[in-house]
Amino acid sequence: MPAMAKKSRSPFLRILSRLLAPGRGEVRALEEAMHLQGVLRFVAVIAATIVGPSLVLAYFAVHAISVEELAAEDELSRTAEGVAQGFWRQVEADFSAFEESTLTRLEAGRSPLERARELHPLILVALRFDADGVLLAPFTLSASTDYPKSYLFHPDVRSAAALMQTDPAAAAQQFGQLTRQPLPPAVQARAKLDQALVLEMLGRQQDALIQLDSLILGASDLRDSWGFRIGDLARLQQGEIRMRLEQERGIASLRELLNDLLEKPWTVGQGSEAAVANQALSMLEPHEEQEWVTRVRGQIAERNEMLYWTGELLDEIRHIPDSRKASSPAGELWWHEGERSMWAITRWGGGSYTFGLDRQELITQLKAAARASTHPTAPIEASLIAPDELPPEHTLAIRSLDPWLANWSVVTTLRDPAAIAAENAQKRTQRIAIIGFAIAMMGVGAVLSARLISRELDVVRMKTDFAANVSHELRSPITQIRLKAESLILGLAETPDEIEEHYNIVLRESERLSRLVDNILDYAAIERGSKQYILRIGNIAETVERAIESVRSTLELKDIELILDVPYDLPPVHHDTDAITQCIVNLVSNAAKYSPGGSQVRLHGRVVEGVELTISDEGIGIAAHDLRKIFDPFYRSRDSLARRQKGTGIGLTITRYIIEAHGGSISVQSRPGKGSTFTLHFPDEPPPPPARGTI
Ligand code: ADP
Numbered sequence: 001m002p003a004m005a006k007k008s009r010s011p012f013l014r015i016l017s018r019l020l021a022p023g024r025g026e027v028r029a030l031e032e033a034m035h036l037q038g039v040l041r042f043v044a045v046i047a048a049t050i051v052g053p054s055l056v057l058a059y060f061a062v063h064a065i066s067v068e069e070l071a072a073e074d075e076l077s078r079t080a081e082g083v084a085q086g087f088w089r090q091v092e093a094d095f096s097a098f099e100e101s102t103l104t105r106l107e108a109g110r111s112p113l114e115r116a117r118e119l120h121p122l123i124l125v126a127l128r129f130d131a132d133g134v135l136l137a138p139f140t141l142s143a144s145t146d147y148p149k150s151y152l153f154h155p156d157v158r159s160a161a162a163l164m165q166t167d168p169a170a171a172a173q174q175f176g177q178l179t180r181q182p183l184p185p186a187v188q189a190r191a192k193l194d195q196a197l198v199l200e201m202l203g204r205q206q207d208a209l210i211q212l213d214s215l216i217l218g219a220s221d222l223r224d225s226w227g228f229r230i231g232d233l234a235r236l237q238q239g240e241i242r243m244r245l246e247q248e249r250g251i252a253s254l255r256e257l258l259n260d261l262l263e264k265p266w267t268v269g270q271g272s273e274a275a276v277a278n279q280a281l282s283m284l285e286p287h288e289e290q291e292w293v294t295r296v297r298g299q300i301a302e303r304n305e306m307l308y309w310t311g312e313l314l315d316e317i318r319h320i321p322d323s324r325k326a327s328s329p330a331g332e333l334w335w336h337e338g339e340r341s342m343w344a345i346t347r348w349g350g351g352s353y354t355f356g357l358d359r360q361e362l363i364t365q366l367k368a369a370a371r372a373s374t375h376p377t378a379p380i381e382a383s384l385i386a387p388d389e390l391p392p393e394h395t396l397a398i399r400s401l402d403p404w405l406a407n408w409s410v411v412t413t414l415r416d417p418a419a420i421a422a423e424n425a426q427k428r429t430q431r432i433a434i435i436g437f438a439i440a441m442m443g444v445g446a447v448l449s450a451r452l453i454s455r456e457l458d459v460v461r462m463k464t465d466f467a468a469n470v471s472h473e474l475r476s477p478i479t480q481i482r483l484k485a486e487s488l489i490l491g492l493a494e495t496p497d498e499i500e501e502h503y504n505i506v507l508r509e510s511e512r513l514s515r516l517v518d519n520i521l522d523y524a525a526i527e528r529g530s531k532q533y534i535l536r537i538g539n540i541a542e543t544v545e546r547a548i549e550s551v552r553s554t555l556e557l558k559d560i561e562l563i564l565d566v567p568y569d570l571p572p573v574h575h576d577t578d579a580i581t582q583c584i585v586n587l588v589s590n591a592a593k594y595s596p597g598g599s600q601v602r603l604h605g606r607v608v609e610g611v612e613l614t615i616s617d618e619g620i621g622i623a624a625h626d627l628r629k630i631f632d633p634f635y636r637s638r639d640s641l642a643r644r645q646k647g648t649g650i651g652l653t654i655t656r657y658i659i660e661a662h663g664g665s666i667s668v669q670s671r672p673g674k675g676s677t678f679t680l681h682f683p684d685e686p687p688p689p690p691a692r693g694t695i
Helices: 011-020 026-107 149-153 155-166 168-180 185-201 205-218 230-245 247-263 272-287 290-312 314-318 323-327 359-372 417-489 496-528 540-557 577-593 651-661
Strands: 123-129 135-137 334-337 341-348 351-358 380-385 395-401 405-414 536-538 561-565 573-575 600-607 611-617 665-671 675-682
Touching: 011 026, 026 341, 026 351, 026 359, 026 380, 026 395, 026 405, 026 417, 123 290, 149 155, 155 168, 155 185, 168 185, 185 205, 185 230, 205 230, 230 247, 230 272, 247 272, 247 290, 272 290, 290 314, 314 341, 314 351, 334 405, 341 359, 351 359, 359 380, 359 405, 417 496, 496 540, 496 577, 496 651, 536 540, 540 561, 540 573, 540 577, 540 600, 540 611, 573 577, 573 675, 577 600, 577 611, 577 651, 577 675, 651 665, 651 675
Parallel strands: 561 600
Antiparallel strands: 123 135, 123 351, 334 341, 341 351, 380 405, 395 405, 536 573, 600 611, 611 675, 665 675
């Protein structure tokens, strides 16, 4: 025997076939192991080319989602920083403008006290202090009166005052006497003023004017019991008299009085300067231009209001620490937060200026500005937090309003954190769903490919089986025929029974051989597409009988009883006698092959919209999962009982092809262990030529 090169098997294959061997036999185990190896190889290829990369891609995709979320958070934080910074700049612009205009005024030699609200609209008070912190302008704290209160009740003073309305001449005399008495200068000055009043009432305007002149010169800064400056009152009265005598001079002196008043500091806690100024202005009003009047009235009102606030905030003003005054550059504002006011202080010309801003209004305005610094639909919002307030939850950025409101901060927070979280979660779910879907699709693709490959492997295996089966199927009848023929030639069969049996076997085996060869040739022709059938009208019962003849010996060998029930008077059928004979032979020999000896096979014919032939047996039956496949080329059931019988797996394929080429159909019903019934159906009408089916 020539030495055969044995293909070495992989250890894996060896182990696998050894594991599968029990219950299968070595050859079968090896076949299945090879099949399994093929499938595993394919799985490995799929894993390497599809599953692996898709998992890596999925990982990166999920990772990318997290990166994107972080980037979005980062972006939000940056926007929040930007908003906080922007707001800080807005505040800075406001306060810097204040600082700049203050400095410009100071450098230009203009006082920042006049029309101070032009510097900042929220200024309540604007004050100038000297280097020792003494209030200089536009107000003063020295509100002392020079008029001792007790002299209000001096009998001479009271009786003179009482006479003013009833007897002005006597009153003038009384006041004249008072001026000569040794009284405090303010009391004397007040008496002179009242005397001038009475002189005027008596029509002695010139005397009154002279009296008033002497007062203006000698007692101008003395204050009466109400805190009024005697000089101011005298000038007011003088102006009034002059308005009547020579209007021009009167206007000029009242104007002069007004200007002087606006230049002098007013007294905190006193309304005297304002009262005199208002009185002078109302006298001037009919003779002056409206614009001038309005301007001066505004000035008086502003100063009056500031006077009020200076009195109100006096305690706060006293408590402003002046530690920074020395260190701050001249003209530059530094800030101090009081309870009711925000204080801006600057050093200038050896003293300092202090501006008090309405703190409550300032905070209200800043809060509104913070709110307005983001759009209502923006995901973030800005707000102001007080010194003792904690930053709210979900704070993204925080910026102190130093140096103006040192302990106040602007914070930016998420407007609706829950909505943002929900949106993120939705986005994430959507993307994960898409990735999941893509992976699932790849998985489905892999499974389908695996099934396809597995099917291809099955076909390959079935073809291999087919080759092996055919060679076996050929060998066994040929061996039998040769053996029996040789026995006959050598005269080894002696008795007539023995000789007949030998002839029968030769006949049966040659029939079997010819069936096999017919099937193989037919299949080859069908596959090539060259098989053609000649359909003639004929009696199907005759064809059935012809077929039975050629399988009779096979039936007899297994002692199978054939019950034939195909009426002769069935309607004639268009058919190719040889081909249909082959179909019936295939079905009857299968029935015999897959049935136990001594069982029955029935062949029944009837009319059902054409002609129907059924071939039933009491054999091993066919499993449900095999029913769909037994008509496929080379398919043989895996059932061990069926496997015991030799076969090629093309008999039913050819049968189906032939019957379909006749325009008919084949179906099968079976119960494992109970038997099978194959039904051939021939239609009334023949199919249009060429009569061909498909495999
Ligand atoms: P084979 O040469 O294997 O019989 P066929 O194409 O004739 O090939 O049949 C295909 C398969 O169908 C068989 O392998 C067998 O498993 C099953 N089969 C066919 N006819 C019968 C039957 N009457 N009873 C049980 N199984 C059958």
